Amino acid sequence: xxxxxxxxxxxxxxxxxxVSNGQIEDDGAEFIINPYDEYAxxxxxxxxxxxxxxxTVVTIGDEDSEKQLRTALAMGADKAVxxxxxxxxxxxxQFTTAKILEAFFEDKEPDLILAGNVAIDEASGQVGPRxxxxxxxxxxxxxxxxxxxxxxxxxxxxxxGDVEVIETSLPVLVTCQQGLNDPRYPSLPGIMKAxxxxxxxxxxxDLDLDEDELEPKTKTTDIFLPPEKEAGRVLEGEIEEQVxxxxxxxxxxxxxx
Amino acid sequence: MSEKYLVIGETRDGxxxxxxxEAIAAARKIxxxxxxxxxxxxxxxxxxxxxxMIYYGADKVITIKxxxxxxxxxxxxxxxxxxxxxxxxxxxxxxxHTSIGKDLTPKLASKLGTGLISDAVDIETGNxxxxxxxxxxxxxxxxxxxxxxxxxxxxxxxxxxPSLERDEARSGDVTTKEIDITDIRTIVKEVIRKASEGxxxxxxxxxxxxxxxxxSEEGFKPLQELxxxxxxxxxxxxxxxxxxxxxxxxxxxxxxxxxxxxxxxxVGISGAIxxxxxxxxxxxxxxxxxxxxxxxxxxxxxxxxxxxxxVIPVLIEEIKKIK
Numbered sequence: 001x002x003x004x005x006x007x008x009x010x011x012x013x014x015x016x017x018x019v020s021n022g023q024i025e026d027d028g029a030e031f032i033i034n035p036y037d038e039y040a041x042x043x044x045x046x047x048x049x050x051x052x053x054x055x056t057v058v059t060i061g062d063e064d065s066e067k068q069l070r071t072a073l074a075m076g077a078d079k080a081v082x083x084x085x086x087x088x089x090x091x092x093x094q095f096t097t098a099k100i101l102e103a104f105f106e107d108k109e110p111d112l113i114l115a116g117n118v119a120i121d122e123a124s125g126q127v128g129p130r131x132x133x134x135x136x137x138x139x140x141x142x143x144x145x146x147x148x149x150x151x152x153x154x155x156x157x158x159x160x161g162d163v164e165v166i167e168t169s170l171p172v173l174v175t176c177q178q179g180l181n182d183p184r185y186p187s188l189p190g191i192m193k194a195x196x197x198x199x200x201x202x203x204x205x206d207l208d209l210d211e212d213e214l215e216p217k218t219k220t221t222d223i224f225l226p227p228e229k230e231a232g233r234v235l236e237g238e239i240e241e242q243v244x245x246x247x248x249x250x251x252x253x254x255x256x257x
Numbered sequence: 258m259s260e261k262y263l264v265i266g267e268t269r270d271g272x273x274x275x276x277x278x279e280a281i282a283a284a285r286k287i288x289x290x291x292x293x294x295x296x297x298x299x300x301x302x303x304x305x306x307x308x309x310m311i312y313y314g315a316d317k318v319i320t321i322k323x324x325x326x327x328x329x330x331x332x333x334x335x336x337x338x339x340x341x342x343x344x345x346x347x348x349x350x351x352x353x354h355t356s357i358g359k360d361l362t363p364k365l366a367s368k369l370g371t372g373l374i375s376d377a378v379d380i381e382t383g384n385x386x387x388x389x390x391x392x393x394x395x396x397x398x399x400x401x402x403x404x405x406x407x408x409x410x411x412x413x414x415x416x417x418x419p420s421l422e423r424d425e426a427r428s429g430d431v432t433t434k435e436i437d438i439t440d441i442r443t444i445v446k447e448v449i450r451k452a453s454e455g456x457x458x459x460x461x462x463x464x465x466x467x468x469x470x471x472x473s474e475e476g477f478k479p480l481q482e483l484x485x486x487x488x489x490x491x492x493x494x495x496x497x498x499x500x501x502x503x504x505x506x507x508x509x510x511x512x513x514x515x516x517x518x519x520x521x522x523x524v525g526i527s528g529a530i531x532x533x534x535x536x537x538x539x540x541x542x543x544x545x546x547x548x549x550x551x552x553x554x555x556x557x558x559x560x561x562x563x564x565x566x567x568v569i570p571v572l573i574e575e576i577k578k579i580k
Contacts, residue, residue: 217372
């Protein structure tokens with residue numbers, strides 16, 4: 001099976017966010033594989049081990065993105081591709097990203113494409129479905145189970161807590177939800193092997209694309225932090241008294257009851 | 258002629274979800290002169306739902322009925338809605354940022370070759386500009402976004418943009434459209450109901466969330482009881498989900514759901530930064546925790562330091578008294 005994973009690097013979830021001049025400050029920030037994309041990498045490896053084939057991890061980013069690709073290779077992916085847009089693209093949106101990936105997949109004939117259901121930074125969740133539409137293949141988002149039998153694909157999809165049992169067929173694009181699997185940690189031999197695995201670097205010029213076609217349709221004009229929340233009141237007294245006071249505050253002061 | 262704005266309605270168990278009405282209000286906020294065209298899909302007669310959309314501010318509603326629209330699929334609903342988009346040629350499209358909204362709208366945007374601003378929590382207009390505010394980094398920051406070319410296409414987070422007053426005196430055209438829905442490649446065989454009965458976490462006005470301090474699956478029962486008394490939903494921290502006290506579908510945080518209810522009661526939750534990202538924009542936060550040093554008290558409006566198993570039953574009784 002020809003399996004691809006769409007991967008994005010994101011801020012570590014531990015990171016505090018600071019903003020200067022309407023931009024996220026990323027100096028010195030720790031980056032990780034987007035947590036939902038980790039489920040995608042893990043699932044790709046599991047499916048390859050069960051059905052044979054090859055796992056290629058693809059990211060759009062800058063030269064620092066190599067670190068996350070190497071981590072995916074250390075987990076067990078076979079090949080990695082970095083589409084480095086640092087020098088060519090000043091700005092882009094999900095339209096742009098999907099267009100670049102469409103061009104990348106032009107000659108690839110994927111059987112299965114996996115992605116995270118959302119990235120924890122910009123959180124649009126658009127790129128997977130957009131790409132599937134451009135490639136003319138079906139997609140299922142927020143999956144929690146994937147079973148492949150020949151061309152037949154059985155999927156469980158999380159729908160706001162309910163589970164939909166879905167039948168479809170290859171080729172398909174899926175986006176991964178928590179609960180799908182437990183992503184493995186890279187082993188030491190895995191990390192050693194990853195250093196020798198192929199990592200191809202491409203630029204926009206290497207793809208069959210005009211930069212005009214990548215003109216974003218939306219634009220971020222400002223980024224700001226939410227107002228700092230002040231610590232509230234910790235109530236005192238016997239449990240009964242505290243609870244009575246809380247209910248009274250919720251009713252009369254906060255007016256939420 | 259005024260611009261048209263398309264609002265894609267969404268039903269759950271036959272009833273329109275509140276976010277549909279919020280989407281109508283959002284379209285009105287984007288362009289107060291627009292003609293708002295509602296559209297709603299299903300396999301049954303939808304004239305009652307269409308009327309509701311008109312009471313809440315739509316100028317006309319198109320319903321699409323087809324056997325292949327019984328359960329949502331991106332292909333079925335995609336074909337239906339695309340037909341309407343092509344006929345109505347709207348200047349903008351608004352839908353709820355729900356499970357279906359998240360799944361459907363990128364497909365439509367991709368087909369149309371347009372942008373899509375997902376998960377807006379507010380809309381600001383002025384100087385001929387429409388700006389959408391949306392959380393990024395799970396609510397640790399916000400961005401202001403505009404459409405630079407093509408139609409304005411946006412999904413709105415439930416529970417943030419108030420719907421307009423329901424007015425039964427409003428009237429408008431309701432038409433039913435026959436559209437052939439074919440070539441469905443993803444078939445929904447079955448829907449297994451696991452979500453807590455009644456109140457959906459992402460739309461709940463009140464959430465009672467439990468953490469590791471709840472100690473067991475059994476320990477979540479009093480939380481459910483409290484949620485029921487308040488007409489709310491139960492959520493959980495990652496710690497509680499990892500410890501298998503409850504299902505991952507209940508998880509609130511940087512991974513999991515991001516929620517903004519009117520009242521968030523955090524029970525036995527320490528308040529890790531990842532959890533705060535998912536709930537700190539709630540309007541009022543109450544923390545109940547044994548540990549007075551717990552980080553959750555730093556974001557809580559009101560805190561009770563105490564054993565949750567002692568506090569919750571008393572709280573349930575006190576709330577029953579005033580309800």
